[in-house]
Amino acid sequence: MNKPDTSTTNQTRPYQLALFGHPVAHSQSPKIHQGFAAQFDLNIEYHLIDVEKDILWAQVHQFFAQDGKGANITVPHKQHIIPALDAITERAELAGAVNTLFIQNNQLWGDNTDGAGFVLDLKSKGITIKGQSILIIGAGGASKGIIPALLTECPNSIHITNRTQAKAIELANQFDSCSAVNIDTTGPSYDLIIHATSIGHQGLCPHLNSDWFNEHTTAYDLSYGQAAKPFLDTAKTLGAKASHGGLGMLYGQAALAFEIWFNKKAKID
Numbered sequence: 119m120n121k122p123d124t125s126t127t128n129q130t131r132p133y134q135l136a137l138f139g140h141p142v143a144h145s146q147s148p149k150i151h152q153g154f155a156a157q158f159d160l161n162i163e164y165h166l167i168d169v170e171k172d173i174l175w176a177q178v179h180q181f182f183a184q185d186g187k188g189a190n191i192t193v194p195h196k197q198h199i200i201p202a203l204d205a206i207t208e209r210a211e212l213a214g215a216v217n218t219l220f221i222q223n224n225q226l227w228g229d230n231t232d233g234a235g236f237v238l239d240l241k242s243k244g245i246t247i248k249g250q251s252i253l254i255i256g257a258g259g260a261s262k263g264i265i266p267a268l269l270t271e272c273p274n275s276i277h278i279t280n281r282t283q284a285k286a287i288e289l290a291n292q293f294d295s296c297s298a299v300n301i302d303t304t305g306p307s308y309d310l311i312i313h314a315t316s317i318g319h320q321g322l323c324p325h326l327n328s329d330w331f332n333e334h335t336t337a338y339d340l341s342y343g344q345a346a347k348p349f350l351d352t353a354k355t356l357g358a359k360a361s362h363g364g365l366g367m368l369y370g371q372a373a374l375a376f377e378i379w380f381n382k383k384a385k386i387d
């Protein structure tokens with residue numbers, strides 16, 4: 119990329135931001151980022167760009183060639199974008215996925231703020247990670263995206279369970295302190311159970327074992343709204359003390375992306 123960095127001074131037109139994904143029509147990102155920008159009196163335009171895989175790279179490069187300040191990448195392109203970038207951060211490398219693009223020293227960089235945004239939300243809710251036993255349900259990109267950030271907070275253990283056991287084993291093997299457990303396993307119970315499959319978007323809940331829950335268990339679904347409901351409702355029925363959807367994570371990852379673009383820490387209410 120051959121493009122000068124822009125700064126937050128001498129702004130002559132709105133800063134150009136965009137989300138690339140498929141679909142993107144119902145994204146909350148424009149509203150979230152407009153809210154952040156208002157906190158600093160910044161003038162931004164946040165575009166939703168619904169793009170198929172085969173033209174993603176060209177569209178992203180065109181956006182930055184035309185004065186794009188920063189961009190987010192969402193499903194299903196978080197992995198596919200990587201070869202189109204000049205460099206990625208260590209945490210994006212660990213997650214194997216990118217959700218935030220920015221220009222640094224004339225180079226197009228990819229970062230991943232999902233995991234850190236998740237941890238930010240857990241902390242803001244007073245949920246402890248250090249020393250806790252954690253179960254992650256699901257072994258796809260969403261799970262991989264949060265594990266490195268969770269590990270930096272020193273949990274006691276992270277167990278991964280998945281419909282396809284081989285994928286849980288493969289994911290667990292990529293990280294220290296992670297192990298795969300069979301979906302039918304009975305016990306132990308966990309302090310924090312994180313739902314990271316895509317099944318909630320079909321109105322369904324994954325298989326849950328009642329032994330996983332105790333009176334201290336917190337249930338967290340990385341999805342939000344209706345997609346989070348089947349898991350959170352079932353978790354409550356099985357005895358979870360508290361349950362949270364992923365809206366806070368959405369705000370957390372957005373605030374960290376905003377900070378990368380503008381070097382300003384937005385308040386999340």
Ligand code: ATR
Nearest residue numbers: 256257258259260280281282285314315316317324
């Ligand atoms: P990604 O594309 O993010 O890597 P994915 O293939 O969409 O991930 O799958 C995300 C997760 O949802 C996986 O853990 C997947 O389980 P499998 O590995 O067994 O496919 C899980 N998932 C999707 N549909 C599911 C279903 N109907 N029941 C249980 N788990 C499901």
